[in-house]
Amino acid sequence: MAKHARQLLPEELESLVELARLKDTLTRRRASVVLLSTEGKGTSEVADAVGLSDRHVRRIVSAFNKHGMAALQRKKAPGRPLLFTDLQRSALSELLSWQPRDFGIDKDVWTLQSLSAVLRSEVICEGLSIHTIQREIKRLRKERCSAMSEK
Numbered sequence: 001m002a003k004h005a006r007q008l009l010p011e012e013l014e015s016l017v018e019l020a021r022l023k024d025t026l027t028r029r030r031a032s033v034v035l036l037s038t039e040g041k042g043t044s045e046v047a048d049a050v051g052l053s054d055r056h057v058r059r060i061v062s063a064f065n066k067h068g069m070a071a072l073q074r075k076k077a078p079g080r081p082l083l084f085t086d087l088q089r090s091a092l093s094e095l096l097s098w099q100p101r102d103f104g105i106d107k108d109v110w111t112l113q114s115l116s117a118v119l120r121s122e123v124i125c126e127g128l129s130i131h132t133i134q135r136e137i138k139r140l141r142k143e144r145c146s147a148m149s150e151k
Contacts, residue, residue, distance in 0.1 A: 003058075005037040006065045013038075015069055030072040033060045083128060084136050091124045092133070093140055 008016070019031035029050050036046045037057075047057045063071035084092075095118060100107045105114045112130040119125040119133070 003043060003061075004040065005034045005061050008034075008038055012069060016072075019072060024074065026074050027072055030060050030064075033057050034064050034072065037061050083132050084125070088125050089136060089140065091122075092119065092136055095119070095122075095124075096137070096140070 016031045016035050019027050020035055022028045022031075029052065032050050033046055033052070036049055041049070043054045043057050043061075046052075047054045050057070052060075060071070092115075095115065096110065100110055100114050100118075103114075103118050105118070107114060112134055115137075116125075116128070116130055116133055119128070125133070
């Protein structure tokens, strides 16, 4: 890993100075790391000045040397993966258009338990809780209501 940031272009220096003044702590720290590194300060010295570990400083410098200014920007966190895919949602919607009796269930209306059982038996949604299925039904209702109001 690089010990120091590469030589800065004049426009990069100007951008880094601006970023080092931002309220966003993450971007401000990253910009400060690069600026201090280009001044010839060592990893430990930079780490102490900005309150990061030596390892984190080395990562920031290396990312900057490799990707330039883009490496300093905050990236969107990936977030939690969806529990229900679009395919599963459309299968649930299709299933709700059928009667429980069509699947051998002795009821006139769907219950969450019977929906869950059919979804599992059809291998559409294994291991999903009743609460997740209920949330998806509510989401489907909202989508239908908004589609109806747009017409």
